[in-house]
Amino acid sequence: MAGTDRPPGVLRNLQHVFDTGRLAGTGYLSILPVDQGVEHSAAASFAPNPAYLDPAALCELAMAGGCNAIASTLGVLGSVSRRYAHRIPFIVKLNHNELLTYPNRYDQIMFASVRQAFDLGAVAVGATVYFGAQESMRQLQEVRGAFQQAHELGLFTVLWAYLRNEAFVKDGVDHQLSADLTGQANHLAATVEADIVKQKQPESNGGFRALRFGKTHDRVYSTLATEHPIELTRWQVANCYMGRVGLINSGGASAGQGDLAQAVRTAVINKRAGGMGLIVGRKSFQRPMADGVALLHAVQDVYLDPDVTVA
Numbered sequence: 001m002a003g004t005d006r007p008p009g010v011l012r013n014l015q016h017v018f019d020t021g022r023l024a025g026t027g028y029l030s031i032l033p034v035d036q037g038v039e040h041s042a043a044a045s046f047a048p049n050p051a052y053l054d055p056a057a058l059c060e061l062a063m064a065g066g067c068n069a070i071a072s073t074l075g076v077l078g079s080v081s082r083r084y085a086h087r088i089p090f091i092v093k094l095n096h097n098e099l100l101t102y103p104n105r106y107d108q109i110m111f112a113s114v115r116q117a118f119d120l121g122a123v124a125v126g127a128t129v130y131f132g133a134q135e136s137m138r139q140l141q142e143v144r145g146a147f148q149q150a151h152e153l154g155l156f157t158v159l160w161a162y163l164r165n166e167a168f169v170k171d172g173v174d175h176q177l178s179a180d181l182t183g184q185a186n187h188l189a190a191t192v193e194a195d196i197v198k199q200k201q202p203e204s205n206g207g208f209r210a211l212r213f214g215k216t217h218d219r220v221y222s223t224l225a226t227e228h229p230i231e232l233t234r235w236q237v238a239n240c241y242m243g244r245v246g247l248i249n250s251g252g253a254s255a256g257q258g259d260l261a262q263a264v265r266t267a268v269i270n271k272r273a274g275g276m277g278l279i280v281g282r283k284s285f286q287r288p289m290a291d292g293v294a295l296l297h298a299v300q301d302v303y304l305d306p307d308v309t310v311a
Contacts, residue, residue, distance in 0.1 A: 001195065004244075009154020013123035014195065017089045017156075021300075022066030028303040029196075029248055029277030030296060031091070032062040034072040036282060038096040038111070048254075048286040059084040061289055065296035071126055071158070071279070074112035078120045085121030091158060092117035093126045094146055095139070106164055107135045110142060114149040124156045126198070130164035131185040132176075144192040151193065159194035161185040170210050176200075178207030179225050179232040180216055183239035190245040197240050198279055201249045201266055202232040230311050233273035246276030251283050251299075259283040260295050267302040272311040277303065 001011055023030055034052075036045035046053045052061070055076040062070040070077070071091035081090070094117070095108040108128045117125045127143045130136055147157040163176040163185055175181055179202035189197045205225055208216040225235035237247050249270045251263050260283075267278050278299050284292035302308055 021068040031279040032067045032070045033281040035093045055080045065293045081120040090122040091124040092122045118153045125150045126158035128160035132165035156195040158196045159189040160198045161189040175207035177203040179205040179235045181207035187239040237274040248277045251280030254282040254286045267299045
């Protein structure tokens with residue numbers, strides 16, 4: 001970022017986050033995301049561990065877990081900002097898809113402003129664009145304007161660059177997790193000057209071909225991205241301006257006993273592919289704090305291990 005057009009305040013806040021937590025000074029990030037109370041409902045998210053309905057408990061988890069930052073809603077972070085904003089960096093998620101509207105629309109709408117995030121002491125703002133959805137162009141325009149204002153105020157930006165379209169699921173394959181489509185979503189995220197891109201780790205390739213739309217190239221499916229999971233994720237990194245914009249992969253939903261192994265595997269793939277870290281939420285806060293802390297530390301240990309290198 002040193003050679004970019006980002007203002008000094010943005011660079012300062014980025015440096016602050018990179019200097020926080022167990023991964024301080026490594027160049028990698030471990031972020032606790034807790035926007036699921038809106039995105040998946042509070043009941044579905046916090047009933048497994050109701051203590052985390054209290055925003056203070058979430059901040060305590062982020063600190064005990066050695067995270068670089070916590071990303072959550074305006075309400076969550078605003079309710080405890082005077083107690084925690086100086087102790088753990090805040091990333092305010094600006095827009096959400098709420099599921100109480102019937103029938104569900106699967107649209108991202110603004111719940112907060114950049115100014116509100118700045119006033120409560122946040123270091124960054126985050127937002128989601130559902131690329132591929134009918135509403136994606138409006139979302140992209142809203143996010144672009146918000147990111148411009150954030151940079152003017154010295155906040156860095158994180159884009160959840162997700163794909164969302166039922167037509168992308170074809171012949172039993174969910175191409176919303178395809179390397180070529182998610183890679184293009186990353187490229188669009190970098191184009192609106194996201195400083196960090198959050199993306200689901202790819203599970204396949206060939207979305208453009210299977211759906212018979214858009215433009216691609218044969219090398220994307222041979223020399224540039226084979227079926228190996230590290231190479232699929234490396235294509236995501238390449239689309240983030242060859243890693244000039246950092247890629248963090250999401251930890252995904254909690255499935256129970258296999259969560260720790262799955263989270264560690266995701267971290268190894270991300271690191272070996274040239275990624276910048278992991279953002280793990282439900283796998284950590286849907287279990288007792290000690291277990292959640294242990295899972296976060298296990299993920300961070302991957303990035304602290306010098307034997308796990310870029311492939």
